[in-house]
Amino acid sequence: KAGVTQTPRYLIKTRGQQVTLSCSPISGHRSVSWYQQTPGQGLQFLFEYFSETQRNKGNFPGRFSGRQFSNSRSEMNVSTLELGDSALYLCASSLGQRLAGGNGYEQYFGPGTRLTVT
């Protein structure tokens, strides 16, 4: 099975611009979660989508938004970029459903998109 793919891998934007990041989950996975990783704050949960609906949300401002398509691919958008948005953005996919033995929620991460805001 192909793993989680993210595009683009690297991105440089200017403060005030907006950006859209893409994530293609593992085939058959219906849940996509997004995370932000910075040296200062570590890995922080942004939001999760399951079957085209946002199911959980972290503590990020409304400038951070996302969506999921019927094929489970997901996009994340950040509007009005700030210097502090420079980070590695990771997406992870999972089945998103509880199976026997607590299986079904293990997350498989992509390589990330490195966003630099200047």
Place this chain on the structure above:
Amino acid sequence: DAKTTQPNSMESNEEEPVHLPCNHSTISGTDYIHWYRQLPSQGPEYVIHGLTSNVNNRMASLAIAEDRKSSTLILHRATLRDAAVYYCILQGMGSSNTGKLIFGQGTTLQVKP
């Protein structure tokens, strides 16, 4: 969200077993214990998870204390490729927890040749 406590760093010699501890004294009855690791310049990687019983898979073993307030990830023979940051995460199975992993600082494992 229930909190976990891990040592900041540990060292191991190559081909020796490694025991990575995690304390989670406020764990609830429905929380699963998950371990992920992040190798340099890569996204996190799922390692193993368990609820009450010890678990084994091809990557590692997970030993869970009887009172569930602590657990230990065991790498049976450390290799240089196992050098990574290891995260112990509690994940509830309720709808408010799905797809949401709360990462702490983790344990940075250094493996010496």
